[in-house]
Amino acid sequence: MSGVTEELIIEAGRAEKNYWRDIWRYRELFYILSWRDIKVRYKQTVIGAAWSVIRPLLTMLIFTFVFGQLGRLAQPGGAPYPIIVFAGLLPWQFFSTALSEASGSLVGNANLITKVYFPRLIIPASSIIVSFVDFAISFLLLVAVMLFYQYLPPLQVLLLPVFILIAFLISFGVGLYVTALNVKYRDFRYVIPFIVQLGIYITPVGYSSTEIVNRYSEQARFWYSLNPMVGVIDGFRWCITGEPMYWPGLLLSIVITFFFCLIGIRYFRKTEKSFADNI
């Protein structure tokens, strides 16, 4: 027998001392749940994984058409219009799928939650990974489009991972909060599609943030960045199309992101232990 036996104390309301270490210990489960969701995603479909290419491609085509041709919201910069749209669409798609996947994840895995112990945080986290895979595929599509237009992004493209991380954190924070609420109040499964639908209009997906400055004022743009996805999309555009960056807005977005993350994690951990009773 191994000499090292650790002692675990289970008590009402006891904050887990080793919570984060536990998550590290359960990382295998995290990999495998993500892998399961990816693997299962396109099972029993005829074209299978091709869906993950077709979906973003179609969305891009539609958006290019709607915003560029009909809406006339385009703000022509140095880059071809489809690339401008794509640079905004990419993080938005990631955010919206991650948020919808994460918010339904706990309820969707109720059978696990009521039967096995593991840090529950793993479930929403792994569901975001699945959306990340979709994001990666869409990203390759963007690269393809850039090649097609023979477009070379500016040097700051190297900073793109930072903005991906921020997008990740936003969906994680908000997703945690919503999925925990969803366990108790199933109302939220109706709220999320609405947020996602509405969000696309209050986020500079089909237009550029500079449009806000042109129509209203510089200050409006600052408050506009209260929507943390504004910072992310501006960042993406800055990296890919070289559109000038509005730094105060980005800062505000980052602060908001961390705020969401913090309350998301706190609320999640507070309610985590009663998931099995409520789900």
Add this chain to the structure above:
Amino acid sequence: MSNPVIKAEHLSKKFILSHETQERYTSLRDVLSRKAKGLLGNGKKPAGSIEEFKALDDVSFEIYQGDRVGIIGRNGAGKSTLLKVLSRITEPSSGSITIRGRVASLLEVGTGFHPELSGRENIFLNGAILGMSRTEIRKKFDEIVAFAEVEKFLDTPVKRYSSGMYVRLAFAVAAHLEPEILIVDEVLAVGDAQFQKKCLGKMEDVSKNEGRTVLFVSHNMGVISQLCKKAILLSKGRLIQTGETRKVIDNYVLNTQANSNSYEVKPGIDKNQKRIYFSRVSTLNTDGVACEDFQFDQNIVLDIGLVITQYDHAAKISFTLQNNNGDYLSTFVEDLSRFYNGKEEASFKIKVPSHVIAPNTYAFRLAIFLPHGTTYDLVEMICPIRIHDSGTDMAMFEGANYGSFFLNYEVLS
């Protein structure tokens, strides 16, 4: 003795039963409207009653390394809640548990199996869910597959598996867990008898040879007494008894059935016109307590009262064991003279051997008669009794009909 591996102190788990809503989940609207009503109604109590339900009520016990402990109790006694609290799925409302060592709990066979994934993939998935690392699973992969007997179907999605194959695969993964403490809910209820036996053997092996601690919930007393040395009896969330399995099971069985099964002739019935008749018959255990539930290894004592208004020297008394259908299984005959002491009333006891009658329900047929002649009295299907399995070789097959008796069979080369 060393420190306990599991130590539970004053453990309670409460649930709030709300009799207001019928819905499975609360919706935000309800909460908001209730709160609003509370505000408007000057703090009046909201409509609908709220009741507290204690699934576990001040439960304390200790379990030591290498123990195999059975948890028994009727439905709703709190067994599953206890396992869920122990395996950290749900939090206790008060009290504490100290656990030393890695816990794996098996509250359901095949938790997390995904129907679309193949058998091979599900082994890895299920293993990870139960807390095994990938290297661990890889190391045991062949063993698991062999145990489950699904070699040919490894790459078939499990949704195409027969239910038997599914269960075998699921249990095989769980059986190869190597935690220090294994918590098992009634998962053996599934699968065929042969496989069940294999699983039980595996669990026994794990505990005996590797010094692991096993906690096991079952309604099958035979399996419990075969597998577990100690038992915990729960009733309505409270801990009734802990101790040696045999004693706990006896207590459980006795407490669940308190009704009397005895036969008695009420005075004034036409029996009185008979020369010789049974006035009362009951079954006792060896301590002389009236009882209708017996363990396989317990003697059954028939307590019989006779009224002899007119003695007949040639009369005989027969005792026949009957099965549920009323078939005669075995008969014992004795001369009436043995019990006659010159008085009108006689009473005596008959001991039925233990270790012979297979677990099932039975009744008795008693007769007073002259060979090839008059029957003075005859009662049939009286004093129903139940024999419970207390660890026979056939415990695995409980529920199946394997006959009524255990005989000493021998294998000759």
